[in-house]
Amino acid sequence: MIWATLGGVTIGLALLIRHLIHWWPGLKPLQAAPLDHAGRLLPFLAAWCYGVLAILTVGGLIGWVADTTLWITNWLGDAALVWGVGGQAGQVTRGPSYLPLTATGGAIVLLLTVALVAAIKKSARGADLKAGAWCGICLGTSAGIAGFAAVPLAQAANWAGGALYGVIA
Structure with missing residues (x-):
């Protein structure tokens, strides 16, 4: 698993800010x-919730895509901080404060991946879905977000997977 750097978190926050500004209808x-x-x-x-879960996957194609996305985003964000504003890059995650997905939680992430890909192709909101997933990947391992959202999302995916596969299997 790749951890978010200051640049990666900055890009994640920039995606969130951009989306909120485009969404804001006025008071x-x-x-x-x-x-x-x-x-x-x-x-x-x-x-966004899917992106957080995707970055928590340990391996496989989904984990590789999420890790690669975060790695590229970290590099771009760190480059923007160093060369754009003269700042410093660095890792902002304090340690593994995330909850790993169980086997059935990973199966839920796979099902959510199928749903997200279909929704991106079919929906008029495909750009919102892509930006949300990217933002979730960027912020999913940051120290503050991991404790606030990633743990409950992982618990929900693990519970839903256990409940779904407990009934079906």
């Missing part, structure tokens, strides 16, 4: 129809 429209506008955030949020 009056948001007050008039909050559920309609909040519903436009759901594809990004769902894909």
Whole structure:
């Protein structure tokens, strides 16, 4: 598993900020129809959750794609910090504070991958789904996000996998 660097987390936050700015309808429209506008955030949020789970996978093709995406993002973000603003790059993850997926949790991630790929190809919100997954991959192993979201998401995937495969198998 690859850990997020300061540059990777910065790009993840930049993706989140960009999406929120594009989504923001304004205060009056948001007050008039909050559920309609909040519903436009759901594809990004769902894909973000998938991205967090994808980066928690230990191996296989999904884990390799997530790790490679994070590695490239780390490199690009670190380069932007060093050459763009004269800052310093570095690892921001303090240690393995994530919960690994069980075998059935990994099976849920595989099923979610199929659903995400189909949704990206079929939905008009494909760009939101791609950005959400990328953002989740970038932020999934950061120290603050891993404790806040990755652990409950991994627990939910492990529980759902155990429940689904306990009934079917």
